[in-house]
Amino acid sequence: MKIESITITDIAKALNFSSSTVSRALRDSYQISEETKRIVKEYAHKNNYHPNLVAQSLKSNKSKSIGLLLCSVPNNFFAEVVSGIESIAYNRGYHIIITQSHESQEREESNLEHLSWRSVDGLIVSLASETKDMSTLQHIHEQGVPIVFFDRVSDCFNTHQVVADNIGGAYNLTKHLIESGCRNIAQVTSSQSLSITRERKEGYLKALAEYDIPVNEDYIKYCEHGGMMIEEIESAVQELLDMANPPDALFTASDRITIGSFALLHQKNIPIPDKIAIAGFCNFSSPELFNPSLTTIRQPAFEMGKTAAELLIKLIESKKPETNFEKRILPTELFVRKSSVKVAAVV
Amino acid sequence: MKIESITITDIAKALNFSSSTVSRALRDSYQISEETKRIVKEYAHKNNYHPNLVAQSLKSNKSKSIGLLLCSVPNNFFAEVVSGIESIAYNRGYHIIITQSHESQEREESNLEHLSWRSVDGLIVSLASETKDMSTLQHIHEQGVPIVFFDRVSDCFNTHQVVADNIGGAYNLTKHLIESGCRNIAQVTSSQSLSITRERKEGYLKALAEYDIPVNEDYIKYCEHGGMMIEEIESAVQELLDMANPPDALFTASDRITIGSFALLHQKNIPIPDKIAIAGFCNFSSPELFNPSLTTIRQPAFEMGKTAAELLIKLIESKKPETNFEKRILPTELFVRKSSVKVAAVV
DNA sequence: TTGAAAGCGGTACCAG
DNA sequence: CTGGTACCGCTTTCAA
Numbered sequence: 001m002k003i004e005s006i007t008i009t010d011i012a013k014a015l016n017f018s019s020s021t022v023s024r025a026l027r028d029s030y031q032i033s034e035e036t037k038r039i040v041k042e043y044a045h046k047n048n049y050h051p052n053l054v055a056q057s058l059k060s061n062k063s064k065s066i067g068l069l070l071c072s073v074p075n076n077f078f079a080e081v082v083s084g085i086e087s088i089a090y091n092r093g094y095h096i097i098i099t100q101s102h103e104s105q106e107r108e109e110s111n112l113e114h115l116s117w118r119s120v121d122g123l124i125v126s127l128a129s130e131t132k133d134m135s136t137l138q139h140i141h142e143q144g145v146p147i148v149f150f151d152r153v154s155d156c157f158n159t160h161q162v163v164a165d166n167i168g169g170a171y172n173l174t175k176h177l178i179e180s181g182c183r184n185i186a187q188v189t190s191s192q193s194l195s196i197t198r199e200r201k202e203g204y205l206k207a208l209a210e211y212d213i214p215v216n217e218d219y220i221k222y223c224e225h226g227g228m229m230i231e232e233i234e235s236a237v238q239e240l241l242d243m244a245n246p247p248d249a250l251f252t253a254s255d256r257i258t259i260g261s262f263a264l265l266h267q268k269n270i271p272i273p274d275k276i277a278i279a280g281f282c283n284f285s286s287p288e289l290f291n292p293s294l295t296t297i298r299q300p301a302f303e304m305g306k307t308a309a310e311l312l313i314k315l316i317e318s319k320k321p322e323t324n325f326e327k328r329i330l331p332t333e334l335f336v337r338k339s340s341v342k343v344a345a346v347v
Numbered sequence: 348m349k350i351e352s353i354t355i356t357d358i359a360k361a362l363n364f365s366s367s368t369v370s371r372a373l374r375d376s377y378q379i380s381e382e383t384k385r386i387v388k389e390y391a392h393k394n395n396y397h398p399n400l401v402a403q404s405l406k407s408n409k410s411k412s413i414g415l416l417l418c419s420v421p422n423n424f425f426a427e428v429v430s431g432i433e434s435i436a437y438n439r440g441y442h443i444i445i446t447q448s449h450e451s452q453e454r455e456e457s458n459l460e461h462l463s464w465r466s467v468d469g470l471i472v473s474l475a476s477e478t479k480d481m482s483t484l485q486h487i488h489e490q491g492v493p494i495v496f497f498d499r500v501s502d503c504f505n506t507h508q509v510v511a512d513n514i515g516g517a518y519n520l521t522k523h524l525i526e527s528g529c530r531n532i533a534q535v536t537s538s539q540s541l542s543i544t545r546e547r548k549e550g551y552l553k554a555l556a557e558y559d560i561p562v563n564e565d566y567i568k569y570c571e572h573g574g575m576m577i578e579e580i581e582s583a584v585q586e587l588l589d590m591a592n593p594p595d596a597l598f599t600a601s602d603r604i605t606i607g608s609f610a611l612l613h614q615k616n617i618p619i620p621d622k623i624a625i626a627g628f629c630n631f632s633s634p635e636l637f638n639p640s641l642t643t644i645r646q647p648a649f650e651m652g653k654t655a656a657e658l659l660i661k662l663i664e665s666k667k668p669e670t671n672f673e674k675r676i677l678p679t680e681l682f683v684r685k686s687s688v689k690v691a692a693v694v
Numbered sequence: 695t696t697g698a699a700a701g702c703g704g705t706a707c708c709a710g
Numbered sequence: 711c712t713g714g715t716a717c718c719g720c721t722t723t724c725a726a
Contacts, residue, residue, distance in 0.1 A: 005464075005490075007718095007719055007720085008719065008720065008721095009719075009720090017696080017697085018696065018697045018698070019697090019719090019720080019721095020696075020697060020698080020699095020720095020721080020722080021695085021696055021697070023719095023720065023721060023722090024695095024696090024721090024722095027721090031695060031696080032695070032696080033695060033696090036695080036696085050460075050464045051464070051719085051720075052405075052464075052466070052718090052719050052720070053464050053465050053466065054401060054404045054405045054410065054465075054466050054718090054719080054720095055405055055702090055718070055719035055720045055721090056719080056720060056721085057401045057702095058399075058401045058402055058405050058701095058702050058703070058704095058718090058719080058720080059701085059702055059719080059720050059721050059722090060702085060720090060721080061702080063401065065444070065465075072430065073420065073426045073429045073430050073433070074423060074426040074427045074429075074430050074632075075426070076421060076423075079420045079421040079422070079426045080421045082420045082421075082445070083419065083420050083421050083447065086420070086445070086446070086447055090446075090458075095444050095446070095461065095462075095465060096444065096445055097412070097442050097443065097444050097445075098429070098433070098443055098444075098445050099433070099437075099442070100430065100433055111437075113397075114442065115442075117352075117397045117398070117399075117400050118400050118401075118412075118442060119399070119400065119401050259632060259633055259636070262633075262636055263633050263635070263636060266635065266636055284631075285421075285606060286606055286609075286610050288610070288613065289606070289609055289610060289613055289637050289638060290636050290637060290638060291636060291637060291638030291639070291640070292638070293638070354702095354703055354704085355703065355704060355705095356703075356704090364712080364713085365712065365713045365714070366703090366704080366705095366713090367704095367705080367706080367712075367713065367714080367715090368711085368712055368713070370703095370704060370705060370706090371705090371706095371711095371712090374705090378711060378712080379711070379712080380711060380712090383711080383712085398703085398704075399702085399703050399704070401702085401703080402702070402703035402704045402705090402718090403703080403704060403705085404718095405702090405703080405704080405717095405718050405719070405720095406703080406704055406705055406706090406717080406718055407704090407705080407718085408718080
């Protein structure tokens with residue numbers, strides 16, 4: 001945009017200094033006399049000078065911006081993550097450039113490329129459910145771009161990861177369902193390729209094993225598009241309902257899948273939890289308002305965003321290349337409500 | 348970031364052309380022979396050349412990015428707007444830089460300044476509820492930065508505006524409440540300074556007038572922080588409940604206020620809609636899942652985002668300064684559900 | 695303590 | 711049709 005901001009050259013001319021002197025004075029260089037600094041700064045302030053960040057970027061190869069890749073903003077979990085990232089970025093002087101993959105690998109790659117051409121200083125990434133091939137991302141990483149994964153992570157290269165305790169959360173939720181009387185617990189979950197899917201399945205299996213409940217693979221339904229298309233959720237749930245021995249509980253493994261499945265049961269007037277209990281990962285703000293109130297595992301989304309941003313900025317600003325990467329696992333919270341408790345009059 | 352991308356100069360050296368020739372060849376200039384173009388493009392492609400957007404920005408004063416200012420991302424309405432903006436921006440080759448005001452004027456100004464220093468090509472803005480003083484924004488606009496307002500707009504300068512039909516929506520909702528038997532309809536709404544507050548009040552008053560229902564100013568509660576603080580919602584609702592003649596219906600005028608008020612009534616075990624009906628502006632995806640299902644006015648948030656982005660990009664790319672600004676008013680939808688219908692067995 | 699000049703990568707004017 | 715050159719705004723040697 002054509003903001004007619006004053007430049008260093010303007011200041012230099014006006015004060016009869018060289019532009020180098022002005023530049024140094026503004027950056028408080030030790031080589032400049034206090035007097036000169038005062039004059040320059042005063043003039044700059046009075047004339048509302050602000051450095052042209054684009055010029056600084058070109059010179060320094062730093063843009064003070066971070067690229068964000070996630071599947072979809074209108075999703076409470078991701079929206080909260082964005083907010084967490086923003087809270088840190090703002091304080092550290094970074095802007096965030098947001099892109100959505102819509103769970104599509106193609107779109108993800110395109111976004112990653114565009115972001116890299118824009119010289120973002122680093123990337124915060126949650127993978128799309130369709131993504132099988134990580135080569136674009138790997139390529140960008142090899143070029144030296146710091147990347148932090150969150151939520152849907154990958155081990156295709158070594159870097160910081162920020163995740164919720166998916167195994168623990170899934171374990172707790174499954175255990176709760178078992179203890180409230182369910183034996184045939186189905187899981188409606190995301191694409192098999194995602195880390196969250198694997199981990200949430202692991203926690204689920206662990207709880208079943210602990211209670212000696214046999215695993216029925218037919219009870220596990222994968223949504224290849226992560227529930228991006230409502231039909232895949234509906235057909236998954238429908239298939240479960242149509243089984244010879246249908247499940248007595250649904251463990252839904254993501255925001256979108258949880259709301260979608262719940263809505264379908266509602267629509268079909270299936271009594272919850274009597275006919276079928278339901279509980280799942282969900283970051284909607286008020287699951288207690290649902291009918292019946294919804295048992296959820298809540299992820300610390302805002303915290304995850306903050307953590308990811310902190311780790312990324314540390315990577316960006318560190319002098320020496322990091323070799324010691326960490327996987328931050330943040331605790332989840334189980335909120336037991338009526339949708340999962342078969343016996344009447346509880347909670 | 349230090350992506351070691353090849354530059355035009357590299358190509359020029361390698362092929363023994365001048366950098367100007369290479370630049371022109373890559374941009375398909377008519378002055379370059381087909382042969383040369385072929386050679387240059389082939390080499391560029393093979394060596395994975397991509398223009399340095401920062402350098403282009405410095406030269407052209409265009410950054411192919413648009414700044415977005417809104418109060419909060421984890422809010423379904425705004426999240427959908429972001430998604431709408433992104434859908435257009437992506438197709439047109441723009442990136443979006445997102446900032447949150449958290450309803451704070453100070454934060455809003457700071458974000459606007461930062462965005463302007465970053466040379467965004469234009470701004471899409473929804474004002475914070477605290478904002479009284481528009482001078483920063485006006486200043487930026489006077490410098491020639493295209494700005495499009497959405498949702499919370501201002502007439503402090505002339506530009507495109509994209510809003511929902513707040514008057515119509517509020518009118519329809521109020522009328523519906525009246526027709527379903529409510530006479531004492533309270534409105535819990537945002538800061539008085541916001542356009543949406545004025546318009547939603549206007550629609551509300553219009554419906555009351557039409558039915559000859561006297562206006563009780565005590566029934567209108569303003570949340571100065573737009574419901575950013577849950578306490579202000581709670582005290583507003585509590586004051587209404589504590590009145591000598593408490594209202595028999597609550598018209599909640601924003602996403603956050605709707606969910607917050609509904610949650611409070613829930614928590615206090617107040618029978619909805621028998622004791623008090625509730626209905627409001629809300630873009631949560633599945634209000635039919637609530638207990639009771641929630642009557643809502645839904646704004647076409649995604650469409651609003653698309654429209655705002657289209658108008659902004661048109662402004663950015665138009666040769667001559669625009670003088671003919673429009674106010675796009677998009678229709679809202681009323682979904683009648685149980686929370687607002689006093690008589691049993693309806694919907 | 696200050697200034698001159700080169701350069702980040704690309705674009706565009708002017709010559710030839 | 712192609713090359714030379716200046717410049718966008720800022721930083722950073724190197725010299726003075």
